Amino acid sequence: MALEVVMTPGADGSFAMIPGPRGGGDGLAEIVAAGGLHNYQLRLHAEYGPVVRFPLPGAATAVSVADPVLLEATAKIDERPDKLFEFLAPLQESGNLQTIPAAEHTPWRRALLSVLAGRRSHEAHFEQFVTLARGLADRWADAAAQSPIALQQDLSALSLRMICEYALGRGAASPEQADRIVSAFEDVLTEQLARLYQVELPGTEEDRAFRAQEALAYLRAVVDDVLAAHEAGPQPADHSDLIAAMAVAGQSPARIRDTVLMTMMAAHHTTGVAVSWTLYLLAQHPEVAERVTEELASVLGDRPAPDYADLKDLPYLSMVLKESMRLYPPGPYGAREATEELRLGEYTVPAGTTIFYPIWAVHLNPEYWPQPEVFRPERFAADEAAERPRLAYIPFGVGPRSCEGAALAMVEAELTLAVLLQRFRFELAADHPVVPIERFVLWAADDIWMNLTSRSSPAQS
Template identity: 70%
Template sequence: MPRDGITPAQIPGPPAEGGVEAIVEAGGLHNYQLRLHAEYGPVVRFPLPGADLAVSVADPLLLEATAKINKRPEKLFEFLTPLQESGNLQTIPADEHVPWRKVMLSVLAGRPSHEAHFARFTELTTEMADRWAGLASPVELQKDLSELSLRMICEYALGSGLESEESAGRVVSAFEDLLTEYLGRLYQLETPGTEEERAARAEEALTYLRATVDQVIAAHAEREGDAEADRSDLVAALAASGESPARIRDTVLMTLLAAHHTTGVAISWTLYLLARHPDVAKRAADEVDVVLGDRAVPEYGDLKRLTYLDMVLREAMRLYPPGPYGAREATEDLVLGEYTVPAGTTIFYPFWAVHMNPDYWPDPEVFDPDRFTPEASAGRPRFAYIPFGLGPRSCEGAGLAMVEAELVLSTLLKRFDFQLASEQTIQPIERFVLWAAEDIRMNLTPRSQG
């Protein structure tokens, strides 16, 4: 609702009536936002379910004005509240969020933690690749790569504190039970069992996960003073900074949630684009061959030499941003170019539309990793490319996600050629992440190099 007769009424946008129907008709919010900006320009007001008034901004220069906001609209994220004991981490206020983020970044963004977990990530990737090599039928990329990402992040978040490989497997399946139920509720999907059975299964999974984190906290308390572990360990760092056990349990759950499908689909979409562009795939595989030589897997230090692969991954996340949008709530009146929006307005970040803005990405539909050479990137506004969001609520896991994705991609490209299985339609839909509706089925051929 326009407040105090303020200007948002002047921002162009579709009629308020029929908002939900228009989103459904477009095939989801991710497609709707592309249409909105194509029709109404870079700043659009639109009726967003769960918000009084939303203003979507697809111009990277205008996004600058929003870059300091540390508040997300509570209503849009309240479906996650039952998963959290100490306040919803997606929407906790800035005074709690700022110190929490600092601890998160001290571990997640640092080389020591990436290096410490690299060997285990490599083992998990190799196990998956070995399994793929024995398959006669096409691989379902999203399913397997999301599962791999979940295994990696479970080991990362809980790793040395877990009692056994078996407990790691149980954590993975409990988290999957929980997520199936929550995403099922959010998107009204058909899931097996009665409502009561599903609720009971989700509750049991949640209880198990929380108890497991408690065990890990206890194990760390016993190992206090182990400097080597402290530099790479999320749970230990959170405990050392005085975060409560409830907040640590919430953080582990939120980290699993944030890291699981996002990293899995980033890798899947990259392989999909490579299969459709054999020239790019060959250049990427040639680079992997040069950097790895006759080794089957990279070492941590190799990643920085895989510069073309890095550009391929970035370009894939431009075309298919795993998280297709984000949101903030204006905490004061905000000037967006010629418009002023009042405090309290929901600012919608249409990441996908930003990445398809033809002012900064000529022929935006074309897959061209060379857009990310240092020369091509020079002078491009910093918010023209925002797969990990922006500002004080941007993704804390960005650095780790790049390490995981580049490790998996280089291992797979070293070993296999990928061809899309015939007779499939690849339909991007939004299911918390930008997902291919019917997965992406791929035939693999061992590479003679491999």
């Protein structure tokens, strides 16, 4: 890429020079050629430095920031660029939840956090999460002797069943229903992302559109059925499920339904892939896996799964998960819209600029992560973590538009890892390449296939 100096007006009438790639167009061809926006961002920052101006479909002007110190200037922004999140609009009838104005977003977010970030709510659902995780381990034990296991497929379905139980408040989805919900989300998102990035797909446009509409209708019907049952039945006294919390906050039925769908979509993708990438890394670093299992044995003894209170006593497991999400962040990027002029180091960007968060590039910034490609969980020991800027690690985003389900995702992921690592050793299937791709989250192109070996398992009672 050739260097182009882009002149951006500063508040004092001077000009800041922001480097970036030369050429016209919206950047789509370059993104496709790089193998996705996540790869494109890594290349841009490797060539041009921590602040880059670049063309982005749906944004007239985009500035990407890979330095955690400079990101602080953006941390309070509560607006997202409408065009970049248009592909999610078909899932929603009450306004795009990803781009609703700040005044409307704040009370909605507060209602979500009252459940998704609440310890009382986590504890209320934890036993059911354990049952679901152990059920997956049992199925894997039965299937492992016949063939390798597809991690992402099974772990995404597990995460979806967990979030169904959590969000819907009427028990987890059946395995058959969870599989159909996963498939329906894939149909909707594949069609919308293909339109966004102008990707050619098999079949006619009419057939794909029809399939996506059928899938969306099914998803809405699932949630509508639960909403009807919820209204007719007794309400939990502590409002520990998402529907109850949204109703108490005065949200409309349409907004509640949209919120449930968006929560289910985000949670089943992100948590499932986070656990998958963690197991992928542990399979390549057996010494780290053994240290994790030793910690589990010392805390759990013969118990097959942790209690909620045990999670705080598993610091190395937490470090391993965090280091995995540094190397393979489930959501590899995010975006905000500057609501006022911003100063980013030596650069000034005007209001209205799309501020792009290249999360993967931030996590691989060698200034803050020495040997950034190396898997080393000790980076997250308290003493090392204290030496880094707070925004050097942002797997759940930044500021008031960061992921409301971050705390819940960590609980689900740590529990799932604890159950599975107690039960199995993981070895990558031979001759199966693992290639990260962008598919709403950082996915493995053909899944991550593993051979499983049973450990001397804890009591299965």
